[in-house]
Amino acid sequence: MLPTLRALDDLGGSGSVDEIQDRVIGYTGLTSEQLELTYPTSGAAIAADRMSWARSWMKHGGFVASGGRAVWLLTDLGREALSWSPSQIRARCQAEFKAKQAEKAASQTEIEVAEEAIETDWTDTLLTRLKNIEPSAFERLAQRILRESGFVKVEVTGKSGDGGIDGTGVLRMNLISFQVLFQCKRYSGSVGSGAVRDFRGAMQGRADKGLVITTGTFTPDARKEATRDGAPAIDLIDGEALCYLLKDLKLGVDVREIRTEEVTVNEGFFDKI
Numbered sequence: 631m632l633p634t635l636r637a638l639d640d641l642g643g644s645g646s647v648d649e650i651q652d653r654v655i656g657y658t659g660l661t662s663e664q665l666e667l668t669y670p671t672s673g674a675a676i677a678a679d680r681m682s683w684a685r686s687w688m689k690h691g692g693f694v695a696s697g698g699r700a701v702w703l704l705t706d707l708g709r710e711a712l713s714w715s716p717s718q719i720r721a722r723c724q725a726e727f728k729a730k731q732a733e734k735a736a737s738q739t740e741i742e743v744a745e746e747a748i749e750t751d752w753t754d755t756l757l758t759r760l761k762n763i764e765p766s767a768f769e770r771l772a773q774r775i776l777r778e779s780g781f782v783k784v785e786v787t788g789k790s791g792d793g794g795i796d797g798t799g800v801l802r803m804n805l806i807s808f809q810v811l812f813q814c815k816r817y818s819g820s821v822g823s824g825a826v827r828d829f830r831g832a833m834q835g836r837a838d839k840g841l842v843i844t845t846g847t848f849t850p851d852a853r854k855e856a857t858r859d860g861a862p863a864i865d866l867i868d869g870e871a872l873c874y875l876l877k878d879l880k881l882g883v884d885v886r887e888i889r890t891e892e893v894t895v896n897e898g899f900f901d902k903i
Contacts, residue, residue, distance in 0.1 A: 631684045631719050633657040635693060635712055638704035647700045647870065651681050652850045665849050668819045674757075675819050678847045690730065691723035700870060753873040756883065760845045760872070761816060768816045769796050771881070772843050776812065778879045794829050798837070811837040817846035823855040826864060830855075833862070840864035843872060 637653035638645055645653075655665070660677055667676045685702055688694045693708035711719055760768065769786045776784045776799045784799035794813045801808045811833045815821055821844050833840045840862065842848075847868050848856075856864040867875065877883045 631688055631693075631723075632712075632716055634681070634684050634688065635704065635708050635719075638694065638702060639709065639712060643704045644697055645702060647682075647685075647702070648853065648868075650685070650702060651678065652853070654681055655850055662822065662849060662851065666819045666822070675847050678820070687723050687727075688719070690727040691719065692726065693719065693723075700874070752883070753870065756873050756876065757845055757869050759882075760869075761818060763816075765814070765816055768845075769814050772812060772814045773797060773799075774881060775843075775875060775879065776810075778881065779875075781810070794825070795832050801839070808838040809836070810839045810841055812841040812843065815842065815844040815846065817844050820847045820849045821852050821866075822849050823851035826852045826855045826866075830861060830864060838862070841867070843867045845869045845872065 633654045634650060636657060637650045640653060641649055655677075665675065665677050668674060669676055669679070685694060688708070689696065691707075693705060693711050695703045695705055697703040711722075760771075763771075766786075773784050773786050776797075781799040781801050784797065786797040787795060795811050796814045797812050799810045799812065801810055811829075813829050815825070821842065826842065826848075829840060829842060842856075842864060844867070848866050853866060856866050873883075877885065
């Protein structure tokens with residue numbers, strides 16, 4: 631938790647998930663081997679999961695707040711907690727979490743509790759589902775995502791031994807068009823820099839841009855390799871970004887808005903009758 635607070639402080643009080651994770655990895659000295667470790671049952675990357683858990687847990691304690699999609703904010707209490715011990719931070723998070731749970735249990739109906747649980751877990755449920763579909767189905771999903779995002783001439787090549795290239799597409803922006811090659815990685819763990827480097831080698835001279843889509847995560851070295859100076863840039867979409875992209879495009883994700891009312895009695899109204 632403390633490395634996360636330190637990361638947000640160093641980033642000026644706000645940061646994307648990628649920025650925060652890169653700094654936390656640097657502070658803690660996590661190795662590539664450790665970043666690639668996964669849980670035996672779910673196959674999710676352990677390090678990324680624990681960093682996500684730390685952010686969510688500290689939100690209960692009031693140390694951080696969500697500033698929008700994949701962006702986190704450092705609160706005033708979070709700045710104060712930079713001088714706290716880890717045990718003090720954990721104690722406050724636990725106390726606030728228990729207090730909020732007790733308050734919700736006293737005021738919420740069973741339906742509201744169930745709806746809240748669904749909202750909390752939908753990205754995990756979606757990623758688990760994506761990891762269980764066939765590789766060819768995941769490639770077709772990527773094709774649909776690109777088409778829905780404005781790409782044309784999107785084709786899945788399905789060729790083996792083509793440097794990991796799974797498909798091609800053209801992105802038209804006003805009078806300019808870009809040839810794009812994409813790669814799909816239905817991973818549970820992290821995609822390393824070697825995979826990004828190999829993909830760039832395969833796309834050399836064949837496209838203007840590259841795109842790698844995964845259900846897992848990317849290591850810090852992979853992200854650096856994707857934006858290395860003097861080399862064609864490669865855009866990376868990890869599991870979390872993929873979930874919100876599917877949500878925005880309404881592909882496999884149904885969104886139902888829930889309205890609530892807060893009713894209070896206006897005492898002054900009755901005094902004037």
